[in-house]
Amino acid sequence: MAKLLKNLSFYKWIVLAVFGLVFLQSMSDLYLPTLMADIIDKGVVVGDTPYIWKIGGLMLLVSAFGALASVAASYFSSKAAMGFGRDIRRKVFSHVEKFSLQDFDEVGTASLITRTTNDITQVQQVVIMMLRMVVSAPIMFVGGLIMALSKDAKLSLIIVVTIPLLVGSILLIMNKGIPLFKTVQARLDRLNLVLRENLTGIRVIRAFNREKQEKVRLQKANKDLTDVSIKVNKVMALLMPVMMLVMNLTVVGVIWFGGIRIDNGAMQVGDLMAFIQYVMQIMFALVMASMMFVMVPRAAVSAKRINEVLEMEPTFLDEGKQTADKNRGTLEFEHVSFSYPGAEEPALSDIHFKANSGEVTAIIGGTGAGKSTLVNLIPRFFDVTSGTIWVNGVDVRDASQDEVRSKIGFVPQKALLFSGTIAENIRFGKEDATQEEIIHAAKVAQADDFIGKMDAGYNSVISQGGANISGGQKQRLSIARALVRKPDIYIFDDSFSALDYKTDAKLRAALKNETETATVILVAQRVSTVIDADRIIVLDKGKIAGIGTHKELLETNEVYREIVESQHSEEEIA
Structure with missing residues (x-):
């Protein structure tokens, strides 16, 4: 939480203004009971009406001053907190943009959305409350205690007894409630995930009549969140009744013993009324502090989740400064292997080929052969496990990601x-x-x-x-x-699959002229799409099963021949 709050330094003058305004508001609130005591003792008791009007007018002025300070403090605290939230969102978003696809998979898209929205909102709300109460609660507590002692030190012994009782109750309740807040956020992540999957996959769900099953899945995620939220709210719900009970018992004790002291002539009625007001202010200061205790733990959990994202180092960063422009329009894979995190077997093994400007290199293979994985390595969505990828004669790890991607036209x-x-x-x-x-x-x-x-x-x-x-x-x-x-390099990752054969043929003919000075990497399922390529790479289980033209592979490569036979008759092949 403290790490995030450092971002408030940008709003330090607004924060200082809030603290000053809250201080003035608190001082006016502390002054009012003393004025009320004067009205009762020097005005009401002796029947001095002019004095009542005089002090009453002063009370109105002090109240108006306090109200204005309160409104201004609310405005500036909201301005600082909202600006703080905006800055954190921008910071998180900018940092997440540096993540590789591997990093996205690790955190989860649904969790990133929750952290950028709900978690930051939680922290925002606490910042508003903290700006108002960090100054107000201590001043009201300490000031109320001093003023109460000044009115009657012996009667203040009641406060000495009740405050530890109230503080102990708050700490006990918070000890039970704090661990549950982390669970609430985790359950919220899960609900967000299920809901997002349902909304984005609605066509598949309806096509397979899975509405009932998905409804059950969402209900479970919703119920899990509801159950833990009810549990934490039950714990927190004890806080207010306990505080009100202690507060009212304290007031009863003050009136009881204060009445005895008035009867003995040791205290005036006005002082007793002022004392009750100060006791209420002390108790309300503790109430405000306890409200902070309710919100801060949840915000602390949210802040931790936000910091986890901000502190997460991207899998790879731009370290080199070379310009990917030595041999324009060239792409080379030099004994490249790649494994997904946690995978038992590599997705690609020892991939080696070179594509030059003006050439069309097609990649074909069965489902799961590694075609999309191969092209995703070119713009450096993932980093190779071993080997080197050269774009325009420069290792993609030695040039900035922006530089490499600016040379590529990618069609996913x-x-x-x-x-x-x-x-x-x-x-x-x-x-x-x-x-x-x-x-x-x-x-x-x-x-x-x-x-x-x-x-x-x-x-x-x-x-x-x-x-x-x-x-x-x-x-x-x-x-x-x-x-x-x-761009210098075009990557078409199975980008013609939704086109009919006529449109496919027209598009490839038009592309031939458009891309004659660039390298074209073409991933396809249909043999008709790759038949005219300068080079066809046949992938099988992450390895190169063959490289050559359509005619060469048809004669020499069994894997390629099987693919062709599955799509064309013997007559068509001949």
């Missing part, structure tokens, strides 16, 4: 679009792309036809995830997004 296996217009989605590949460049990229990607049929053309709005267009249209827009970048 699953076409992903963002909410916004079609033009904005294509411009995602090149921020300063002109309208002419966008239209040209769309034409090459065979997307211009369907875009032209839309009412707003390139300004047509794409809904979240591209839900309002077909799978083939999404793929073509993803390809246009990569083309507008005009």
